[in-house]
Amino acid sequence: MTIPSMIFAGILILLVIVFFVGDWLRNPRVEITCVHCESPDVVEVNRELVSSRMVESLGSGSPAGGSLQLQITYELTFRCHACGKAFTRQLVETN
Numbered sequence: 001m002t003i004p005s006m007i008f009a010g011i012l013i014l015l016v017i018v019f020f021v022g023d024w025l026r027n028p029r030v031e032i033t034c035v036h037c038e039s040p041d042v043v044e045v046n047r048e049l050v051s052s053r054m055v056e057s058l059g060s061g062s063p064a065g066g067s068l069q070l071q072i073t074y075e076l077t078f079r080c081h082a083c084g085k086a087f088t089r090q091l092v093e094t095n
């Protein structure tokens with residue numbers, strides 16, 4: 001391997017790292033892992049609506065009060081591909 005090709009490869013690796021780290025920073029997704037074996041290899045198999053209610057949004061700062069938002073709580077059922085067991089997680093969505 002020549003020196004210029006090593007530098008080129010180094011820059012390429014750096015670019016790949018920057019790309020992945022940047023992507024990770026832009027999309028901070030919550031990794032759901034199996035509660036039994038902690039494997040991330042899980043799939044959502046069911047989604048059930050638990051409750052939906054109107055909530056007042058906080059931090060609007062206006063004395064007239066914040067806007068009302070619909071808050072929906074789901075119970076998600078996941079199945080783990082690693083150990084085959086199922087588990088549930090609650091998800092709160094605000095629209």
Ligand SMILES: [Zn+2]
Nearest residue numbers: 034037080083
């Ligand atoms: Zn598992």
